[in-house]
Amino acid sequence: MKFGFDIDDTLINLREHAFHLYNKKLNQNIGIEVFRSINTVEIHEAFGLEKEVGNAMWVSLMEEIYFTDCPAFEGAIETLQQLIKDGHEIFYITSRPKKYCTQTREWMKAQGFPVQDHHFYCGMQDDEKIATIKELELDFYFDDKPAVLETLLEVATKVYIMDQSYNQHVDLPRMKQWSELEKIIIK
Numbered sequence: 001m002k003f004g005f006d007i008d009d010t011l012i013n014l015r016e017h018a019f020h021l022y023n024k025k026l027n028q029n030i031g032i033e034v035f036r037s038i039n040t041v042e043i044h045e046a047f048g049l050e051k052e053v054g055n056a057m058w059v060s061l062m063e064e065i066y067f068t069d070c071p072a073f074e075g076a077i078e079t080l081q082q083l084i085k086d087g088h089e090i091f092y093i094t095s096r097p098k099k100y101c102t103q104t105r106e107w108m109k110a111q112g113f114p115v116q117d118h119h120f121y122c123g124m125q126d127d128e129k130i131a132t133i134k135e136l137e138l139d140f141y142f143d144d145k146p147a148v149l150e151t152l153l154e155v156a157t158k159v160y161i162m163d164q165s166y167n168q169h170v171d172l173p174r175m176k177q178w179s180e181l182e183k184i185i186i187k
């Protein structure tokens with residue numbers, strides 16, 4: 001079968017990693033419970049920043065957020081390795097900016113994710129992912145972001161939402177941890 005995965009906050013814990021970096025850069029010590037209660041994809045409100053300032057901060061730190069030691073979610077790497085062993089195909093579909101695509105692909109390999117270069121799709125807008133998902137005729141696709149998932153309600157692909165504080169209103173089957181994937185496939 002063909003499996004598609006978003007990367008940020010689906011396979012790796014990027015927002016939380018960024019939250020710790022923001023604390024460091026802003027010389028603050030905002031608690032993780034504040035992070036867990038944020039119901040937007042953006043994290044700047046936890047630091048009392050206006051949208052514009054928050055967005056500028058994200059852009060200025062992007063390279064550091066992406067390419068330092070952001071952890072994968074528990075079981076993500078092992079689960080994807082097992083899919084490959086079982087003969088499935090894996091595709092990554094990320095809306096990270098084009099200029100970071102090659103570095104992202106290599107960073108994912110370095111973390112231990114099984115990546116084939118021609119199965120790595122990067123640099124599209126959130127609402128453009130649907131074209132790739134349809135073209136690849138994926139059996140399954142996993143993402144966390146409401147703006148993406150809302151474009152996928154009519155596709156034949158089985159779409160799963162990675163459970164996060166900011167996507168609780170989206171009515172789709174949910175994945176809470178990667179160890180659940182095996183059950184989903186068998187269903």
Ligand SMILES: [Mg+2]
Nearest residue numbers: 006008009144
């Ligand atoms: Mg994401």
